[in-house]
Amino acid sequence: MCNFTTIRYRSGCWNFSSSYNFTISRTQTWKAAYVQPSRRPTDGRYGKNPNRLQHYYQFQVIIKPSPDEIKKVFLKSLSVIGINHKEHDIRFVEDDWESPTLGAAGLGWEVWCDGMEITQFTYFQQMTGIECKPVSVEITYGLERICMFTQEKNNVFDLQWNNEGIKYRDIFYQAEKEYSAYNFEFANTEYLLKNFEIAEAECKSLLKKKISLPAYDQCLKASHIFNLLDARGMIGVAQRTEYISRIRELAKGSGQCWLENQK
């Protein structure tokens, strides 16, 4: 399986390790859990919103094949850290995604806790047009939001970072302010447009030479630049479709190239 974050271009875990992701697509069983810092430039709010951030942490769990009892295990994981499903309204709200050009699709839910989205729960169905078998499940916990429940805080910046009095604000408030300003106001759009072209060209040229993983890095880079251009308000509705399909082309090419090199 290749990096879903590129395809879900907005969820922006752009610095995801690519060889790791590709490897999952070849193995029959795989279990992994790790913390993933993520960026979503358009979600920056200069530190002024109680729960929206342009940089945040996700706890990713990937299991292949998806276990029968995975939903139970998931609910248990919440209750272990203090979110009890008999006191909180935990809901599984339909959230499928599909990318026809890439032939990629996943079905599942976003999980709401008392109306707040705290987790993405996805069964991967297809990648580069090939049906996933076995199917893997990906659970992406939104760490800040979950902590807001367990620490009973209304504002993410009031979260305790450790037991020594350091708060989330102390570490990330300034970063949120500065990056929001960069994302929305100061990122040089001329450079970004050029950089997008460069990353795209580099990716394509590497793919011609049958070099898949470095090509994929360039694809991820292009994807992040796209997100920044989006934040700068540079992309119209019709144009968006075009950019996304360009990125998909790169992702699809990298995935296929990697598979061929495995043979």
Add this chain to the structure above:
Amino acid sequence: MAELFIELFSEEIPARLQIDARQKIKQLVEERFNKRSIKFKSSQSFSTPKRLVFVIDGMPEKIEEKEKILKGPKLESPQVALDGFMKSNNLSKSEIYKKKIDKGDFYFAKTKAKVINVSKELELIIPEILKNYSWKKSMKWGDYDLSWGRPLKSIVVLFNSKIVNFNFYHLKSNNLIFIGDLDDAKPKKINNFNSYLKIIESQNIILNHKKRKDMILKKMDRICDNKKLIKNFNNILLEEVVNLVERPNVIIGKFDSIYLKIPQEILIITMQKHQKYFPLFDDKKKLTNLFLVVANLPDQKGYIKTGNQRVVEARLSDAKFFWEKNKTQSLIKQVSKLKNLTFFNQLGTFYEKTQRLRKLAKITSEQLYLSNEKVEIASSVCKADLVSDLVSEYPELQGIMGKYFAQEQGFDEDVCNAIKDHYLPVGIDSEVPKKKLGSAVALIDKIDTLVGFFGINEKPTSSKDPFALRRTSLGILRIIIETKLSIKLKDLINYSIVLYEEQNIKFVNNSITKEILVFLRERFKNLLKDKKIRGDIIDAADSSNIESDFLELYNKCIIINKSISNDLYKNIISSYKRASNIIDQELKIKETKIMGLPEPILFKSEEEKNLYAKINEIRKYFSSVKKQEVYADTLNKLSETKFVTDNFFDNVIVNDKNPDIKRNRLELLQMFCKTYNNFIDFSKIEGV
């Protein structure tokens, strides 16, 4: 009499999939039973996100099958046919015999009278039904081959309180149901629908979706009555919410009333679409800061209420921040920011688009007798809200936000409405702009889009239409027809091409105007079909000379369709057909061109002269009425010629010995037909 009970237990199935499965699987069961002559008194289906339940009651335990004679394939048919016959009727070789009938030699079989055990039969039928149901969207999980709406965990099938045993992929039917989400709840054994209901009701699960809906509505009504609020809830949302819960609980929430200062569309979308809440309105239909949440369990500690309030306030604080920032940003100044917003790669930016729209506004306002200034202003600023934070956050509010910004900044009310309405119609059911100014801007914006994409050859194909050009075209036609815009699209399209060229935008397509008009005509024909206009009338409209005034074409189709069986219309068509039949016959005999240009000196009889005079009178009429044409009057006028034409046909023989006179009479008839075709191509309309 026995009862069949089925429970399909799964992970949470989305509402619309659940509703479809609930209805269709029940239907499949009924169809299968009818086909197999298994009688039943009643059949019901219920669902919750995790459970699909079917109860078929009043079934026989055994059915007697009388002896039957079955006709099989012909003797000389291939072996496969015989095998198929045997398999589908469950026959053995010894039961087959041959017999000659009128149509030839055939295989036959005689089945013995037998008693069928329904339970055994169900072991075959049920898994087949489950296999045959096709989900609108389905998935796989784990390493299994089964495809279902969401992971299927267990299948309970009981007939007459006993398990109907079968395997369905990796699952085996059983009699155990699951209640809790964690290990604290062990699976419970059930015997029938009654014992099932007892258990799940003791857990406060409401299985019956109708009952759930009633419960939710009753609670919502009661809350609204107490607080003197309007009891009017979005029905689509209600249907969805009913199918998102097993243990419905309605909670009233509140947000800080400071957020009521934001445009209410933002509040409503946030609540309704993003959070699935019901916004509440006071008895003056004003939005309040109260809302209803349908939760899936009782709110013992108050977490659910405070949690939901916190979420909606966070979202609204976001919106308020942007509203205050955006509303003061001058729309006129924002227009220059559109220079950074690409419309489409080869088609320039939105700034360039609005520059083109401004120029199109000029000729449009002239044709539609609108204030040139207003159309120009509206088309210059109509896209300015696209660079606001609120529209990038709530893309569905494009136009609506523009209107609010314009109102805040004191723009003319008509201009404000045009900014909002110029995206209309957005879908088949959507309305078109209410005022002419909005229609004008909507029209030129759509023309510009259509011309641009056709210009760079990004045209829709039979299967793909990524830029929704079909919808755009249908929008153009609906605006013209529904807001009665008499406009020559051809001029507008041609000018639009010129405007692109002036901006040095390179087009690769050389026949844009022609292709767009053809494309519009196709959509127009579909639109007429939807309005139940007769096929031949649509053909007549299609082959008429009226190139690009779709309002004219439309109105003509409507009036003909309405009056086609009137005497008035019969007169027109009978005169026309008499003339055109004579011409057609002549054309069949020899290939010649009849232009419709008779020579008056060659007329011999009074009838010819009268007809000629009448035709000229009608021609004069057509050239004098033009834009003021009243179609009913025209039809009257055309029908009035009947006396003259009848006289002509009764007394004049077209086929004169003198070829010049004959020729001249044919020319006269052609002139007659051509004149009539000014209205619509009557030759395509079938006789009455």
